[in-house]
Amino acid sequence: MSTKDADQSLITTDVQTGSRDRTDRTHETVVKARNLDVYYGDEQAISGVSMDIPEHEVTAIIGPSGCGKSTFLRSINRMNDQIDVCRVEGDLSFHGKNVYDEDVDPVALRRKVGQVFQKPNPFPKSIYDNVAYGLRIQGKADEVDLDDAVERALRGAALWDEVKDKLDSSGLDLSGGQQQRLCIARAIAPDPEVILMDEPTSALDPVAASKIEDLIDELVEEYTVIIVTHNMQQAARISDQTAVFLTGGELVEFDETATIFEDPDDDRVEDYITGKFG
Amino acid sequence: MSTESHHESGAGISGDGPVQADNEANRRARRILFGCATITVLTTLAIFFVLIDNAASYFFGAKLTEMLMGASPEQTVTFTEFFTGTRWAPDHATPAHGAIPIIFGTLAITVGAAFVSIPIGTATAIYLSEYAPDSVRSKLKPTLEILAGIPTIVYGYFAIAFINPVLVAPIASALFGINMGRYSLLSGMLVVGIMTIPMVSSISEDAMSAVPDELRNGAYALGATKFNVSTRIVLPASISGVFASYILAVSRAIGETMAVTLAAGFTANLTANPFGEIMTMTAYMVKMARGTTAVGTVEYQSLFAVGLLLFVMTLTMNLLNDWFKRRFQEEYR
Numbered sequence: 001m002s003t004k005d006a007d008q009s010l011i012t013t014d015v016q017t018g019s020r021d022r023t024d025r026t027h028e029t030v031v032k033a034r035n036l037d038v039y040y041g042d043e044q045a046i047s048g049v050s051m052d053i054p055e056h057e058v059t060a061i062i063g064p065s066g067c068g069k070s071t072f073l074r075s076i077n078r079m080n081d082q083i084d085v086c087r088v089e090g091d092l093s094f095h096g097k098n099v100y101d102e103d104v105d106p107v108a109l110r111r112k113v114g115q116v117f118q119k120p121n122p123f124p125k126s127i128y129d130n131v132a133y134g135l136r137i138q139g140k141a142d143e144v145d146l147d148d149a150v151e152r153a154l155r156g157a158a159l160w161d162e163v164k165d166k167l168d169s170s171g172l173d174l175s176g177g178q179q180q181r182l183c184i185a186r187a188i189a190p191d192p193e194v195i196l197m198d199e200p201t202s203a204l205d206p207v208a209a210s211k212i213e214d215l216i217d218e219l220v221e222e223y224t225v226i227i228v229t230h231n232m233q234q235a236a237r238i239s240d241q242t243a244v245f246l247t248g249g250e251l252v253e254f255d256e257t258a259t260i261f262e263d264p265d266d267d268r269v270e271d272y273i274t275g276k277f278g
Numbered sequence: 279m280s281t282e283s284h285h286e287s288g289a290g291i292s293g294d295g296p297v298q299a300d301n302e303a304n305r306r307a308r309r310i311l312f313g314c315a316t317i318t319v320l321t322t323l324a325i326f327f328v329l330i331d332n333a334a335s336y337f338f339g340a341k342l343t344e345m346l347m348g349a350s351p352e353q354t355v356t357f358t359e360f361f362t363g364t365r366w367a368p369d370h371a372t373p374a375h376g377a378i379p380i381i382f383g384t385l386a387i388t389v390g391a392a393f394v395s396i397p398i399g400t401a402t403a404i405y406l407s408e409y410a411p412d413s414v415r416s417k418l419k420p421t422l423e424i425l426a427g428i429p430t431i432v433y434g435y436f437a438i439a440f441i442n443p444v445l446v447a448p449i450a451s452a453l454f455g456i457n458m459g460r461y462s463l464l465s466g467m468l469v470v471g472i473m474t475i476p477m478v479s480s481i482s483e484d485a486m487s488a489v490p491d492e493l494r495n496g497a498y499a500l501g502a503t504k505f506n507v508s509t510r511i512v513l514p515a516s517i518s519g520v521f522a523s524y525i526l527a528v529s530r531a532i533g534e535t536m537a538v539t540l541a542a543g544f545t546a547n548l549t550a551n552p553f554g555e556i557m558t559m560t561a562y563m564v565k566m567a568r569g570t571t572a573v574g575t576v577e578y579q580s581l582f583a584v585g586l587l588l589f590v591m592t593l594t595m596n597l598l599n600d601w602f603k604r605r606f607q608e609e610y611r
Contacts (some may be wrong), residue, residue, distance in 0.1 A: 079499060084412075111406035111501035124515050134500040137510065183496070190500065 003199065025227050027054035030194055030224050031076055034091040038071050038249070041085040045071040046249040048090070051240070055193070057223045058216060061238030062232055064272070069228045070251030073196050076226065077113040078106040083220050094194075111138055114187035115196040119178035119203050122171030122186070127154075127163050130171045130182055134190035149189055156222075158215050159183035177208025184215065188223065195219060197227040201234065232273060244269045294572040329589060332582035351447065352390050354576055360583065366546040366557070369566065377584065379548040383556040384588075387466045387538055388531040394471025395527050399478025400513075407486035414416045419483070426476035434540030437469040441541065450553040461543030464552035469541045470534050474527035481526065485519020486512050525599040529592045535560040561576040583608065 031053040038046035044264070045068045053059045061069040071080065078099060080086040091098050099109055114134075122130050131150045135141045140149075150167070154160040159181040165175070169184050180200060187195055201209035216225055216238050229235050235242050236257060243254040246268055253260060253269045264270050293301065335341040336350035337360070345351055355375045363376015402422070406415050442458075442465040450456040489512050497507045513520065543555035544565050557565075565580055571578045 077499060079495065082495065082498065107501050107503055109501075110499055115499035117492065117495065117499075119492060121490075121496040123493060123496065123511060131499070133510070137497075137500065137502050137506045184455075186500065 027056055029053065029199055030055040030095060031226070032091070032093045032096070033072075034093075036072070036075065036088070036090040036092050038068070038075055038248065039087045039089075040071075040083065044249060046075070048246075049249070049251040051243055051251060051254050052224060053224070056220060056222075057240040058220050058225045058227060058238055059241040059243065060235035061226065061228045061243045061245060062230075062235045063245035064247060065230075067245040067247050069245045070198050071249070072245070073115075073198055073226060076194070076196060077115055078104075078108050079110075079115065081195075099264050108268075111190060111194050113194045113196060114190070114192035115198065116180070116187050116200045118199040120176055120183050122174070122179050122182050124170065124172055126168045127171050127182060128167040129172070131185050131189050134186060136192050140190060143198075150263065152257060153185040153189035156188050156219070157181045159185055159212065175208070177204050177211060180204060180208070180212060181215065184212070188219070192223065194224045194226065199228055202230060209234075232261075244272065245252050246272065281381040289580055289600065301330055312448055326589070329582055330588040332579055333586045336576065336583040337577035341401075355580075355583075366562070368580040369571065371578070375580070377559075377587070379546040380559045380562050380584065381587070382548055383463075383542070383546070384532060384560070384591075386463060386550065386556065387534075387542060388482035388528055389434070390463070390467025391470035391474060391531040391534075392524070392528055394468060395474040395478050395531075395610050396524055398471075399475045399523070399527065400482055402479035403482035403520070403523075404485055404508045404513070406483045408504060408512060419480070422476045422479055425472075426480065430473065431540075433469050433473050433537035433538045437465050437537060437541030441465045446553065449531065456553050458553045458557055459543075460560050461541065461545075461555040462553045463542055463549070463556045466538045466542030466556070466558070467552075469537050470531045473534065473537060474530050477527045477530060478523045482516070482520045485516035485523070488519070489515045518603050521602050521606070522599050525595050525602075529595040532591050532595070533560065533588065534558075535564060539564050559588050 029052040032051075034050050037044060037045055037047045047068075049072060061072065063069050074080045075088055075092055076094070076099070080088065088100055092100060094109065094113065097104065099106075110122065123133060125133070128150055131153050132141065132146055135144065135146060135149055139186075151160060151164075154163060157176060163180060163182075171179065174182060180203075184195075184200075201212050204212065213234065216227065216229075219225055227235075227239065239257045241254065242257040242260040243266075244252045244260060244266075246252045253264055253266045255264075260269065261273060307394070331342045337353065337355055338345070339354045340349040340351055345502065359375050362378065363374060364378045365374035365376050366379045375379075390554045406418060410418065426569050427605045438460065442460065442462055445468070446462050446465045447458045450458045493511050493515060494507050502511070538558050539561040542558065542561065544557050544561055545555045546557040546562065547554055549556060563584055565575065566581050
């Protein structure tokens with residue numbers, strides 16, 4: 001297991017991969033997994049995963065279908081709780097607190113750890129109400145200037161200029177790429193610390209996808225981004241750290257993105273990246 | 279089909295042989311299906327025509343058909359009296375034709391029943407769709423459907439035997455000092471309300487279950503509680519279906535006959551006293567149709583006028599439902 005490498009963020013990354021050089025800062029760990037196992041009934045989806053995810057960086061999780069990468073993502077904000085047969089063992093901590101402890105309220109956790117889904121899922125409400133929803137249910141609507149917060153979130157999601165004149169129209173009337181950016185605006189409006197993204201561009205056309213990628217680049221200034229992606233080029237372009245899961249829910253290698261794509265330790269990772277399997 | 283026909287007709291795609299037989303069977307089936315569909319439409323039209331034809335005789339002394347044959351209309355009951363009069367007694371020695379008391383009776387029962395069925399039915403639907411574990415849902419839903427299948431006359435006896443004497447009468451005498459009879463408006467409201475709960479809960483639950491899980495997950499991921507998700511995401515997203523269930527329940531309450539007759543009574547009082555006896559439009563029709571009225575008399579024809587009005591009321595509810603559906607139905611991709 002290569003989790004020990006996670007702390008070696010002093011290695012200079014190669015610019016060629018497109019991975020940005022944020023290594024001058026040492027980042028604290030936000031999410032830390034230790035021997036995490038996740039089961040769906042009798043089936044094991046995640047097997048003994050240990051990794052430290054640094055804050056204010058983009059951490060990409062790649063791997064073939066069914067390797068447990070989405071399951072891992074959903075474990076972080078406990079969205080797996082929605083699935084009756086799902087069972088989690090081992091440690092998964094957010095700022096040092098195990099999120100599966102008895103006294104952790106998943107509702108409170110999810111207010112710190114937002115999520116953007118694979119398929120854009122705006123609520124059948126106005127654009128404004130979509131963005132304001134999180135603030136309203138979290139009781140923050142009275143503390144902040146709601147109009148202001150909605151504008152800021154929409155600007156943050158690079159959607160403001162396209163929708164500022166039609167905030168009252170339905171979020172469902174937007175194009176797929178716009179809907180996904182609306183979902184990002186909705187996620188960042190209540191100001192979480194971490195944003196989980198589960199293949200956020202896989203349902204989008206290449207132009208819309210590249211807008212989301214640019215956006216992720218900006219989001220990481222303020223948030224920690226953990227992104228699951230099928231697209232290896234995407235991981236290489238936008239992430240600082242890359243974790244490679246392989247079938248069986250095993251974390252094979254976790255390192256600087258440049259290292260993973262240029263000089264991985266594990267042969268299986270090299271095979272996967274060069275397309276020999278997966 | 280068979281290789282034989284393949285050889286006969288070259289490429290085997292011309293319309294003879296076994297294909298021809300298939301096509302004939304297909305045409306026959308289409309005629310039969312069309313015939314069945316026609317029967318329902320014709321029946322509806324026939325009922326509507328009979329209602330109007332006879333109602334005309336109530337107001338104008340002659341049926342539409344008779345007037346077409348040359349009978350001259352003479353006003354027997356004026357629209358003004360029918361729609362504004364407050365005494366309803368077409369079968370009385372000194373007859374009166376003000377339908378207000380029975381219209382009021384029907385509306386009072388309907389509104390009262392809605393106050394029972396809509397909140398309880400909606401809450402049940404939310405519970406079933408969002409909260410109930412599978413094991414509970416699998417028992418509760420069939421139970422509710424059994425409730426929907428109980429014959430209405432049984433509900434009527436339930437009102438006579440239980441709701442009125444055991445539930446309503448003691449309240450009337452203990453709290454208000456009223457000595458109540460066998461029938462009461464409140465009992466009618468309660469029994470019709472209870473009857474229509476399954477309609478609201480079952481149809482609303484179907485609408486709520488049809489809301490895609492992506493929406494729920496989107497809300498949960500923002501730190502929404504189950505209650506937030508139920509009331510702010512699922513309920514608004516399913517509102518057209520939920521509203522349809524309300525309309526159906528209200529239509530049912532308007533047209534409800536046996537239970538309401540046995541619960542609320544046969545006396546056309548214009549009263550909002552919940553412990554008093556009233557008469558609904560349907561109860562009046564039951565009373566008149568029991569057989570002592572001679573066919574062709576004004577009081578007999580009043581049945582059709584009341585029936586037509588009832589029909590118009592439920593038709594209005596249906597149109598309202600259609601409008602609401604068009605206006606609020608959400609399309610999910």
